[in-house]
Amino acid sequence: MTAAGTPRYDCIVVGGGHNGLVCAAYLARGGRSVLVLEAAGQVGGAAVTREFAPGFQVSACAHLLHLMPGALMRELGLSAQGLKLAAQHLPTTALSGDGAHLSLAPAGLAQRLPADAVAYGEWQALGQRLAAALHPVLTDAPPRLGTGSWRARASLLRLGWRIRRLGRCDMRELLRIGGMNVQDLLDERFESPLLKGALAVDAVLGTNLGPRSPGTVLTLLYRMAAAGGAEALAQPAGGLGALSTALAGAATAAGAQIRTQAPVARILVSADRASGVVLASGEEIAADVVVSSADPKTTFLGLLGSEHLDAGFTRRVAQLRTGGLAAKLHLALERLPQFPDLDRQALRGRLLIAPSPQYIERAFNHAKYGEFSAAPMLEITVPTLADPTLAPPGKHVLSAIVQYAPYSLRSGWQAQRQSFTDLAIDTIGAFAPDLRDCLHSAQLLTPPDIEREFRIAGGHWHHAELALDQFFLVRPVPGAAQYQGPVAGLYLCGAGCHPGGGVMGVAGRNAARQVLREAA
Amino acid sequence: MRGGRAAGVRLAGGEEIKARVVVSNLDVRRTFLETVAPKHLPPEFLAQVRRFKIRGSSGKLNIALDGLPHFPAIPHGSPCTRGDMHVTDTIDMLERAYDDWKEGRWSRAPYIDMLIPSQIDPTMAPNGKHYMSVFVQYCPYKLADGEWTPQKRQAFGDTVIDTIARHSPDFKDLILHAEIRTPHEIEAEVGLTEGNIFQGELTFDQLLFNRPIPGYAQYRAPVRGMYMCGASTHPGGGVMGAPGANAASAILRDLRLAQST
Ligand SMILES: Cc1cc2nc3c(=O)[nH]c(=O)nc-3n(C[C@H](O)[C@H](O)[C@H](O)COP(=O)(O)OP(=O)(O)OC[C@H]3O[C@@H](n4cnc5c(N)ncnc54)[C@H](O)[C@@H]3O)c2cc1C
């Protein structure tokens, strides 16, 4: 508080998505006075639980928790804040048109596909070794090249050393496969199209990439590295929103203040420094540092304004590829549909409709031309099996990510919403013949819906496409890859930064560390 | 092979020729799967050679013409017709052409890169006649609907000719003969495995220090006295000569070293 009584904060965090909350919590624990300003009525951003039909709740965007480091969750004391997992180590099952569904659990694989099971074990072991070498890359700000700073050099040397320490065999393999497409990699190692399809999903989910797109081994390794090499899929009790509530609790407990329904209209700049924000209501709040978890386009072009940026930087931000391709389907179900060839354990887990890499590639082909997939790829969960509180007694919720549904649909989403919804439902219905009979109501969130409802320009899973030219040292754009943009006192902490999207919290934590280090 | 090192070659006719050094210009698959007995090669190396990616994607038409075709979109007397002419329309068209390759069929609307070199070098065709060289993508080595047949080859050629004819109304009437080459003929006639024009795909996993095989990017084969100098090696395909020159320096360096010790 200043003498005059107008509040003044060390740090304002724009946006209370999970990264904003993580960032706020670490800043507050670092002794800063922190105010989080969230436009929506609830915190969490794309990690929220919402009612989508009377009495039916769902994790509205993200629906599985598998990337957030355990250390981060412990540091912030999330279980003390009431976070419980309704299920963890959820199995993954690849659905097959002929009913011979494939469980990716080692036992199931060994029985069905002995040769692939061995190859899968080898791949997982290699993946874990590579992921362990790459994991530390995620946990700090990327080095800034060409500055001669000792930190940057040391960081690059450490990366080189970690890769070298993998040993000759693994290092060569990493350097060989790092730039490959995932289809070629899977073809080298596996036989079963069903298994290959399921593994390819992890490489392309949330991206504008198909299995034959360059860089898809990188996205796969990346996901493995973020997951710590062990794919432990979890479902928080109460949905992903419960995670965000716990993060908000941790931030508040550390002293941060959080205001919802407080959309920021502009970031204020005085004397070439960020100096606070103006809310849509006109209220001005001053701060030494502004950290934005909004996507980079919104932050730089919407809230800051290109008048504070040089033309080259503005162009790079404007050219970021931010069109999303993942839609979300929510079904309110009067009862549990019958999946004839699936046991209950599998149904509790993650179901994939991606019977081969070629199926995914064909689905992706449409997206290239501004069409939605004629036969989409789906990741399905029935969260009410592990957590019945999400629906009225005896009723169920189905939550599915449906790809590809391009942001810029040539024929316009207005006209196509119903046909895509029907297509997605029927694609699932092929495995659950009574699905339509169980249906109470359906909700589809297309990327433009996600843009509007979650304030993510383009509605992209990662805020900005996760591809080599928008990666690591240059994410989101050169000149802003260390969580700091060209205007002093303005930082980024959302999915648009290194290491990207997913409910991971690492961008928020890295950004907080950077602020605490630099803005002492 | 003699005493664990390359000692020369045996021709198909049985003739043996001895040499201190054998350099192979063949692609890496042919070199190690067809000219060296597997027992001389490390098994991991052989496994990597087998998975070396060398999928063909291009076709070629060599067309004899009774005269110069007319391209109405190109102004009369323009030097453009003397140069390289492309049929590429849009990025989407190229992408769809590639989609066809992925599905194991030739592009229904192919990308074409054509040239009438006899305009510049009249010795390439009889007086008043012309020769047209047409490079086409995409044309797969393996078709999804079974083996290549002469009928399919003709259908592929017709697709290309129709595409050119869309831009040149008198083109078809001028054709005296069209030689159609799919990756199969390229493989059989030129010796490029699967008809891959670069003796191996130029993707990151097969470029720079990974070309042709990680750990063997210095032109030296895993067999002493044996080297590689074709487009399979760094920096890759195209009529460039660099793999050959680089290989020669590596060999000379080794020979000098051997001499000095
Ligand atoms: C369909 C879909 C499914 C997904 N599924 C999964 C999944 O299963 N598992 C997983 O790990 N990840 C998943 N993801 C990705 C994940 O949800 C996101 O990457 C992640 O939630 C982004 O978090 P964030 O905190 O960086 O940004 P966001 O969650 O986008 O938070 C940014 C916040 O800023 C607020 N904001 C924006 N502008 C302003 C303003 N002007 N003033 C105030 N506040 C503002 C927004 O309202 C929002 O709350 C999915 C994404 C999508 C789109």
Ligand SMILES: Cc1cc2nc3c(=O)[nH]c(=O)nc-3n(C[C@H](O)[C@H](O)[C@H](O)COP(=O)(O)OP(=O)(O)OC[C@H]3O[C@@H](n4cnc5c(N)ncnc54)[C@H](O)[C@@H]3O)c2cc1C
């Ligand atoms: C249709 C097509 C169009 C192209 N267009 C162009 C272009 O316009 N510009 C460009 O720069 N590049 C072009 N290229 C690429 C270029 O032609 C090749 O990359 C390049 O010629 C390869 O040269 P090389 O010497 O490495 O191998 P090659 O030219 O393949 O030479 C290998 C030689 O080894 C011989 N051989 C094989 N097996 C044996 C054996 N057992 N014993 C003895 N000899 C053997 C072969 O007969 C051949 O002569 C094109 C290729 C194709 C197929």
